[in-house]
Amino acid sequence: MRAIGDPKDFWSGVFFIAFGAAAIFFAWQHPLGTPMRMGPGAFPVLIGGLLILIGIATLVRAFFRSGEPIERITFVRPGLILLSVIVFALLLAPLGVIGATVALVLIGSAASQKFRLPSALALGLGLGLGSAAVFGWALGLPIPILGTWLGG
Amino acid sequence: MDLLANLALGFEAAFTPLNLTYCLIGVLAGTLVGVLPGLGPTATIAMLLPASFALPPVTALIMLAGIYYGAQYGGSTTAILVNLPGEATSIVTAIDGYKMAQKGRAGPALATAALGSFFAGCVSTLVIAIFAPPLAAAALAFESPEYFSLMILGLIASVALARGSILKAIGMIMVGMLLGLVGTDVSSGARRYTFGIGELMDGVGFVQVAMGVFGVTEILRNIEHEIKNPRLIVKVTSLMPTREDFRRMVAPIFRGTILGSALGVLPGGGPLLASFGSYSMEKRLSKHPEEFGEGAIEGVAGPESANNAGAQTAFIPMLTLGIPSTPTMALMIGAMILQGIQPGPSVVTEQPALFWGIIVSMWLGNLMLVVLNLPLVGLWVRLCMIPYHLLYPAILVFCAIGAFSLSNSIFDVQLIVVFGLVGYLLAKLELDPAPMMLALILGPMMEQNLRRSMTIARGDVFVFVERPISLIILLISAAVLVLAVLPMIRKKRDEAFVE
Numbered sequence: 293m294r295a296i297g298d299p300k301d302f303w304s305g306v307f308f309i310a311f312g313a314a315a316i317f318f319a320w321q322h323p324l325g326t327p328m329r330m331g332p333g334a335f336p337v338l339i340g341g342l343l344i345l346i347g348i349a350t351l352v353r354a355f356f357r358s359g360e361p362i363e364r365i366t367f368v369r370p371g372l373i374l375l376s377v378i379v380f381a382l383l384l385a386p387l388g389v390i391g392a393t394v395a396l397v398l399i400g401s402a403a404s405q406k407f408r409l410p411s412a413l414a415l416g417l418g419l420g421l422g423s424a425a426v427f428g429w430a431l432g433l434p435i436p437i438l439g440t441w442l443g444g
Numbered sequence: 445m446d447l448l449a450n451l452a453l454g455f456e457a458a459f460t461p462l463n464l465t466y467c468l469i470g471v472l473a474g475t476l477v478g479v480l481p482g483l484g485p486t487a488t489i490a491m492l493l494p495a496s497f498a499l500p501p502v503t504a505l506i507m508l509a510g511i512y513y514g515a516q517y518g519g520s521t522t523a524i525l526v527n528l529p530g531e532a533t534s535i536v537t538a539i540d541g542y543k544m545a546q547k548g549r550a551g552p553a554l555a556t557a558a559l560g561s562f563f564a565g566c567v568s569t570l571v572i573a574i575f576a577p578p579l580a581a582a583a584l585a586f587e588s589p590e591y592f593s594l595m596i597l598g599l600i601a602s603v604a605l606a607r608g609s610i611l612k613a614i615g616m617i618m619v620g621m622l623l624g625l626v627g628t629d630v631s632s633g634a635r636r637y638t639f640g641i642g643e644l645m646d647g648v649g650f651v652q653v654a655m656g657v658f659g660v661t662e663i664l665r666n667i668e669h670e671i672k673n674p675r676l677i678v679k680v681t682s683l684m685p686t687r688e689d690f691r692r693m694v695a696p697i698f699r700g701t702i703l704g705s706a707l708g709v710l711p712g713g714g715p716l717l718a719s720f721g722s723y724s725m726e727k728r729l730s731k732h733p734e735e736f737g738e739g740a741i742e743g744v745a746g747p748e749s750a751n752n753a754g755a756q757t758a759f760i761p762m763l764t765l766g767i768p769s770t771p772t773m774a775l776m777i778g779a780m781i782l783q784g785i786q787p788g789p790s791v792v793t794e795q796p797a798l799f800w801g802i803i804v805s806m807w808l809g810n811l812m813l814v815v816l817n818l819p820l821v822g823l824w825v826r827l828c829m830i831p832y833h834l835l836y837p838a839i840l841v842f843c844a845i846g847a848f849s850l851s852n853s854i855f856d857v858q859l860i861v862v863f864g865l866v867g868y869l870l871a872k873l874e875l876d877p878a879p880m881m882l883a884l885i886l887g888p889m890m891e892q893n894l895r896r897s898m899t900i901a902r903g904d905v906f907v908f909v910e911r912p913i914s915l916i917i918l919l920i921s922a923a924v925l926v927l928a929v930l931p932m933i934r935k936k937r938d939e940a941f942v943e
Contacts, residue, residue, distance in 0.1 A: 301609075312618070327898055327905070328898060328899055330895045331634075339621050365872055369668065370667065370865075373660070374660075374864060381857035384854060400836070403667050404667065407833070415837060419837070423841060
């Protein structure tokens with residue numbers, strides 16, 4: 293059974309419709325105003341409505357075209373990359389930029405097939421010290437060098 | 445001679461030690477980015493934007509502009525030497541450039557690309573200097589309805605020129621506009637789509653979105669199919685093109701420059717379209733079409749001139765109207781806003797030193813690129829050999845630190861994670877994030893102009909077709925849209941990208 297000819301179009305349409313519907317739903321609490329004095333709700337509702345129409349067109353089109361299936365979504369490697377940045381954000385205040393950078397590089401590098409602990413550790417330390425020197429010291433960005441846990 | 449006086453003012457502004465230094469830093473960083481696989485100019489400008497906060501506005505914009513056109517140069521270097529176009533605009537350069545390199549003529553190919561780009565850079569700088577001020581002067585008479593129509597034209601043209609489905613691209617424009625509405629509404633003070641999150645009151649930052657969908661997403665995509673580093677098999681011996689080479693490159697460089705200068709102004713993939721268009725034009729005009737694909741020097745000279753000219757004239761709508769034509773230009777507009785400059789036609793008259801300083805710096809930057817890059821080719825090639833598994837953690841670190849530095853907020857770092865993921869899912873559905881980025885900047889401006897227009901017209905929606913300039917702009921928009929969806933033109937357009 294292959295009723296949906298183009299799965300990418302199908303899911304794009306679903307995404308557009310859902311996004312447009314959500315936009316209208318959350319804009320509804322704001323006054324629409326009058327044409328002469330448009331309220332804060334008017335433009336979002338207008339654009340959300342147009343997005344739903346485009347979503348419907350994309351969805352309908354999916355049944356009349358043929359396209360390739362959606363590329364497989366992988367979880368582990370992209371997940372590690374995203375996790376590494378989240379961990380950086382969480383560790384920046386307590387550990388400072390050097391510690392947070394080492395953590396980011398270690399977790400992020402693990403996503404690669406060519407991951408080697410020693411080289412990742414060296415890269416992390418190098419980048420951490422380098423960033424602390426360039427961004428913190430040379431450019432004077434207010435970034436924590438040593439975190440609160442390290443007494444910085 | 446206003447032009448000379450203006451250029452003199454620009455030289456005065458650009459020729460300070462500080463500005464020259466940052467111009468150099470910009471073009472070197474740009475070349476580096478163009479050379480490195482998996483890192484584009486949009487993500488780089490987003491990363492380095494916080495570092496430019498401390499600089500004066502002219503200096504900051506000179507550096508960011510340098511990154512942008514430096515990347516064009518870097519991209520063509522790797523396209524020729526290792527058949528790896530660093531930027532989309534150098535894809536066609538790789539076809540004949542790499543063949544020339546394989547035949548032992550890497551040096552002349554590089555020199556041709558550099559000379560063509562430099563010539564195109566000089567001409568397009570002049571084009572900007574001549575055409576931007578009158579355009580800005582005309583735009584000063586524009587009121588809200590004209591601006592609203594102009595933004596519609598900008599968005600439609602960017603969709604028409606982009607690759608892929610037009611319907612999906614229009615959908616992405618709407619998504620971008622809605623994202624742009626997040627935050628406190630300036631006219632009513634209403635907090636829209638903030639969901640009680642304090643950080644969202646100022647809206648979703650476009651810099652964070654750009655870092656996410658262009659920086660982080662790119663890494664997520666590349667890590668799925670690990671990038672293999674190229675092996676350098678060609679040697680660069682003599683850089684000097686032969687007399688025959690010179691004779692054959694002159695006409696393509698001229699034609700490419702003209703084509704690029706014209707197409708670059710268009711929103712969307714102007715420079716990209718210019719390089720593809722120039723290649724097929726040269727192939728058609730050539731007396732030896734069979735040489736194309738086998739190392740024809742015209743196939744390097746034309747597209748390289750075209751993409752560089754296009755990259756420069758893309759500044760015209762940005763500088764004169766405050767309307768971005770590409771995501772990179774959207775970031776430049778963002779940089780201006782963050783520096784406290786309201787982009788638009790008044791920049792030319794109110795900030796002449798800034799305006800002309802940027803224009804002159806582009807010419808200087810092109811000169812630096814020619815003088816520096818040919819001798820540095822060896823260095824760039826070695827840099828492009830950096831293994832990707834060492835490169836991407838560094839990009840991530842710079843993105844994270846850059847995002848944090850925007851406003852010393854952890855929230856901004858989390859935001860690039862969110863948009864990295866969003867970009868990854870969009871890519872799976874083949875939804876292009878570029879129209880979304882343009883709309884993110886233009887959305888709030890369009891809403892304000894729509895509201896003002898409606899107030900001026902006392903609620904009459906026909907105001908947009910009753911005012912002649914606005915009507916003309918809307919008719920052009922409609923024509924562009926119709927042309928883009930006509931099956932015949934569409935086929936031609938797709939062919940141009942395939943060739």
